[in-house]
Amino acid sequence: MPILLLVIILGIVEGLTEYLPVSSTGHLILATELLGYDADKWALFNIAIQPGAILAIVVLYWRTFIDVLIGLSKRDPSSFAFVRNLLVAFIPAVVIGLAIGDYIELLLGNAIVVAWSLIIGGFAILLIERVAKPTDHGGVANVTFRHSVGIGLIQCLAMIPGVSRSGATILGAMAMGVDRKTAAEFSFFLAVPTLTGATALQLYKHGATMEPGMTAWILLGSLVSFIVAVVVVKAFVAIIQRYGFAPFAWYRIVAGSAALVWLALR
Template identity: 50%
Template structure:
């Protein structure tokens, strides 16, 4: 059990470090689990549930902004309502498709080869989009048209393929739609809250009868380490991409996907 707890802590750190950067946290977890031989809770519950630790980091770091939005809703602030509408519309496609395709995704797509190919293709996409990025038109989430938020949400739903990256698909979709880098990264943070909460609730509901006390302990350890690692990333990512863009993540994805394919098949 001690070895499993150490593995759970390591996987939590991996989740926290990768959830909000465009490299696919789910893809990393699948690959690391394959390497470690981690035997955790059934139905991939562990990989999804510990993402709540990363989401909690966003909620705490952006608590002030989220609180102002909440108060603004009660006071009829139109900017607060536009913010919430953008998040809800961005969340909608993943919510619908997640419920419809949940079984297929878990049974067929959660495979290391799928992850490696998606990492490489996603890395190439990042480099191409960064190279030909047009001048941004949107600099505030509160000014997103409803159609823009919905289109970004459609991009996010592509991340149901492990290795694509939820944050990566969301950010790249936003960049293509004319959102500046910093705002694209922040929108990805906020959009993660309902998306990952919904995914976790669905997974726990479908696997609840198979879970036991040991599973809860493993999830708890992964949750805490994911929270701590994500807090570091969330505090630094916006400034990093504002200075260097997303190209470093593209090169990283290509290198990791290629190395893991070699590891799996050579």
């Protein structure tokens, strides 16, 4: 398969899965393996195209970001609470990521870990959907400090490929009583510092080892992921408010099971 086509496919996969509770990293690893490429060699690319998905959130929620900036200049308490909640939730990922980041990197090419994480995560989603009793919080700024800390800690589970950062944060928030819409938006906004930090760290650590021409592929993959993510995020919020997360849970279980069978037979 031509590299150009691979880059476009991986960009589509990133845009489709980054904000869905199905694990973008896991899908990128499986897609790379399925298409016959070494997932380890494409691990940096898979992380480096995340800015496209980040930009999608900035574009879609630009009014929210502007309002928060204006509010900060006017010392608005809700704007400070918005920023505080995201920073508090972001800190655990920084601490744990720096502490065990090298070990986590060893898992980024392990398709078997991804497959099992998809299956286990699918059943976890079904369980949380059944037992969670969320109440309306009215937005990210109204999430409590304690819940923000909890969401940040839960997000760290997504360092395991296949767990899903968005799935962990959204379902974790719901388990603590946060409503679906607020939980989803908290996950979206938290993705901005989290994915930016992860991308910057990986480029700092491994940027010098990139193959010639990889920068151009990363820019193209980021552009594709941005376009796809803009469409997906809009649809995702509508889907979860109407149908919940069960469709994504069953998808994870089926996809993970199919991946295990394929990995065993190849």
